[in-house]
Amino acid sequence: MAKPTIPLTVMPGRAADAHVVKAPPVVELGTENDYACGSCGTVLLRANAGQVHNVLFECSRCRALNRADL
Numbered sequence: 432m433a434k435p436t437i438p439l440t441v442m443p444g445r446a447a448d449a450h451v452v453k454a455p456p457v458v459e460l461g462t463e464n465d466y467a468c469g470s471c472g473t474v475l476l477r478a479n480a481g482q483v484h485n486v487l488f489e490c491s492r493c494r495a496l497n498r499a500d501l
């Protein structure tokens with residue numbers, strides 16, 4: 432069975448104190464779900480529900496900032 436791919440929320444700008452992670456390469460923290468860039472659909476993060484809070488992922492492809500708060 433294919434994993435669900437869940438789009439992340441694209442942020443308009445970056446908070447000065449936010450923790451920003453660049454992806455891809457896909458950040459693998461868990462196995463449950465794939466989370467994709469809300470702009471271009473590239474998978475950025477693999478994690479379990481409830482595992483990631485308030486982290487920004489900068490998409491290496493389109494530079495969109497995606498907020499992950501699962």
Ligand SMILES: [Zn+2]
Pocket residue numbers: 468469470471472473490491492493494495
């Ligand atoms: Zn993207």
